[in-house]
Amino acid sequence: MKLLLTSGGVTNDSIRAALVELLGKPISESRALCIPTAQWGHPSPMLGPVSVRNFVSGVPPWHTMTSLGWASLGVLELTALPSIGEERWVPWVREADVLLADGGEATYLYHWIRQSGLADVIPSLPDTVWVGLSAGSMVMTPRIGDDFVKWPAAPDDRTLGLVDFSIFPHLDHEQMPGNTLAEAESWAARIEGPAYAIDDQTAIKVTGGTVEVISEGHWKALH
Secondary structure (H helix, E strand, C coil), rough: CCCEECCCCCCCCCHHHHHHHHHCCCCCHHHEEEECHHHHHCCCCCCHHHHHHHHHHHHCCCHHHHHCCEEEEEEHHHHHHHHHHHHHHHHHHHHHHHHEEEECCHHHHHHHHEEEEHHHHHHHHHEEEEECCHHHHCCCCCCHHHHHCCCCCCCCCCCCCCCCCCCEECCCCCCCCCCCHHHHHHHHHHHCCCEEEEEEEEEEEEECEEEEECCCCEEECCC
């Protein structure tokens, strides 16, 4: 699977160009499935039925994923998949060019990626692009750090580990005064391995083991 791991979605021309490169064709010719699942697991009062609807329909500020002009756009709700059988939903995933994973709670998303069976299908999707937003990106890392665990049922801060680095998103976001570089450095000191602090104008592209930072904003590699 090809990865485009973002903090705020496809927010600028550089990230959009990286997405088109990963797709290998225009966005207007690409089929997308959006995954709102992570929102359900986060306790924030800002997340819930209305925000999920806004993400799916591309209402700002959720338009940076679903309102890019896809040839087709569908919803893949991971919590529903175990009850309908793989013979029904696996073809939907295989036919998609890109999976758009929204933010929310990364350990909850990790739980449902595994519980749904999607984790078992991902290795067989080498040409599919995964575009993550915040928790939708963090779920691909080995750990998210205890600071970001908001789901009470999470056993720990571990996630999928498809990449070997962790992500601190929304660096210096105006609505998140605690997301400073100093806080990111403190967070990184408490987890093992390399990490990146990225703002909403930054993405990390991962293809074939190659990691490239795409940015029109600011970011920092943390070790």
